[in-house]
Amino acid sequence: PASPDFFRVLGVKPLLGRDFESSDQHPGAARVVILSAAVWRDHFGSRRDVIGEVVRLNQFGHRVIGVMAPEVNFPRGAGLWVPLATSADRGMTWLQAVARARHGITQERLAGAVERLFSEQYSMYPQEYSRTQGGVVTPIKEFLLGSSEAQLLVSLAASLLLLVSACVSAGNLFLSRAIVRRRELATRVSLGASSGQIITQLGVESLTCAALALMTGTALAYAAIHLLVRWAPADIPRIEDATMDPAALGFALVAAFAAAAACLVGPASLLYSGSLDSLLREGGARSTGARTVRRLQGAFLTVQSALTVAILAAGLLLFVSYRAVIRTDLGFAHRDTLTMNLAFYGPQVDPPKRRTYYKNLLDRLRASPEVTSAAAVLLRPMEGPIGWDTEYSFEFEAGMRDPHQLTKANFEVVTPGYFETMGTPLLEGRDFTERDTEREPLVVIISRSLAARIRAAGHEPLGQRLHTFGALRKVVGVAANARYRRIVQPLDDVYVPYRQVDTPTNYLVVRGRVAPGELLLLVRRTLREIAPGYAIAGEATLGEMVERHTSRDRFNLLLMMFFAAGAVVLAAAGIHSLVAESVAAREKELAIKSALGARRGLLAAEAVRPALLFVSLGVIVGLAVALAIGHAAADLLYEVAPQDPFILGAVSFLVLAMAAVSSWTPAWLAAGREPRPALQLD
DSSP states (O other), rough: OBBBHHHHTTTTOOEOOOOOOOOGSSSSSEEEEEEOEEEHHHTTTTTTTTTTOOOEEETEEEEEEEOOTTTOSSSOOEEOOOOOOSSSOOOOTOOOOOOOTTOOOOOHHHHHHHHHHHHHHHHOOOOTTTOOOOOOOOOEEEEEEEEHHHHHHHHHHHHHHHHHHHHHHHHHHHHHHHHHTTHHHHHHHTTTTOOOHHHHHHHHHHHHHHHHHHHHHHHHHHHHHHHHHHHTTTSSSGGGGGGOOHHHHHHHHHHHHHHHHHHHHHHHHHTTTSHHHHHHOOOOTOOOOHHHHHHHHHHHHHHHHHHHHHHHHHHHHHHHHHHHHHHHSSSSOTTTTTEEEEEEEESSSOHHHHHHHHHHHHHHHHSSSSSSEEEEEEOOSSSOOOEEEEEEGGGGGGTTTTSSSSSSEEEEEEEETHHHHHOOOEEEOOOOOOOOOOOOOOOEEEHHHHHHHHHHOOOOOOOOOETTTTEEEEEEEOOOOOOSSSSOOOOOOOEEEEOOSSSOOOOOEEEEEHHHHHHHHHHHHHHHOOTTTTTEEEEEEEEHHHHHHEEEEEHHHHHHHHHHHHHHHHHHHHHHHHHHHHHTTTHHHHHHHHHHHHOHHHHHHHHHHHHHHHHHHHHHHHHHHHHHHHHTTTGGGGSSTTOOOHHHHHHHHHHHHHHEEEEEHHHHHHHSSSSHHHHHHO
16 A cells, blocks of 8 residues: 555656546545556556556455556565555554655654654554654665665675786786797897887787677676576565666776786886896896886785785675574574465454454364464564564563663564474463463563563563563563574564454464475465455465575675685686796796706795795785775674684685695796706707
């Protein structure tokens, strides 16, 4: 349901037809509906003559008056919008309000205005509102994106670091190639070619390589985007719209030119360092390059090592964080428990009749041989970040706390057998029973974390009276802590029996001896017999709900692992090429030392030492960059600190080990060659 101004506040217009009008929500008005673009495409074949057709919803016909544009997906997953019917009833605090703030109004100021509004409503209509009710002001960007924005920014930063690392690696390889061709370049200079002409030639070569890389990379990007969209979690906003748009192609073109420019830095330094003349006079085809070139190669290697450390550290932090998330005790031992939303359609049902529906349904399901346990709950775990909050205070705290600053807990309405069905241990006390009705003393079960607060105050939890949800309730049980909304931000939990409140239990939870699919068929069949006015939606096991909840973290981790692997490969190639070129340039020197009796291991270590020094310097710089990235992405980490010494130490060791292996192989091979052929060279 949506109010007439809903789409106008969002600033969107229908693709076809018209928007809601104020007359659409008046009592007795004709029933109308607006379709989402997805429903229009999937169920009506994108027919433009759909306007005016009648769609049957909740046993009533609704005339289609409009089709929304494809980019409108609010609330996320909405397929149909109907007018929010006006009512004289107050207290409909389950609705989500959308508003536009005037220019200059801060979120804090708006939140204060909302709190004052709730206070005024409570003072004017205390029988309809609760003092514990309030509003939470959330920017729509944060509401839609959640943690996706931070995760995507981290992935973007990692991809940019990998891009810089690739440019540095290409520049280093072009410099090594220029050193191999140094005698050719020196001969051209001696024959009258200017440095500018040679740079132009090398520029054409680098631009040719960049153009080939651009075409290959663009083709790979098209394929990768389709794979990412297929593998990405469905709850990442607008992931299905990801494509290679002109902006992305323009960035790729700029990146290709930047890579081509990076490839010219080394050869240009070689030309303008004055070393070519000396190389030509020496005439040695294998003479050591200029000192300036060596320093530039070292700088390339230092930067690349630093970038590799930064990307690896970020990836390892996310891996450790994700491992901690999936290993967290969620408070639900039975991942195979089937959950589903029970939506009632038709005339409004009063709470007593609704409770009778549930009791009959649960009794029938429990009597079935395929079912081991069944129950119902207000909101199932991992349904989303928004739930029911309730403020609470203990009777022994009377007069000790400000009633306007009470602690909030997650509020759940459950039926008997809920904890058994979910696999949530009941640590103390008893479970609810069907005898816990509105005529009996009000009772409550609390989570272990809430019980710990009571014990910290010097009291035992069982038997204490807890003021919550507008009444004093006796604590009859303590359940294990459970994660209902977020794994990383647990709340205290308060459970009340479904027969002592009018708040409905919206979700059915069933555990059985057969597969979830067979259980679902059984529930549907039983529901048709017991309560034909109910429909099932959103069926999923607890394991599937947890998988959905952690899918963004898993997707982001896979991206980071890909970036980290690419960084390691590029760094290994750069180090190998540097050492290979260095030992090739020093082949005669190494041959002389070998002929004089120098041991092979010492010669290889001497060749490797400069590369490892530059890599060590890069590791130090990279650790500083990794700390900065870790602190910037601290909100994405769980039970791991950005400065974790184990992770930083492991990354440093891995990069140094990779450098040692990459550099030792060409050095060892060069040091073991027969010295006579090298000594006979010109």
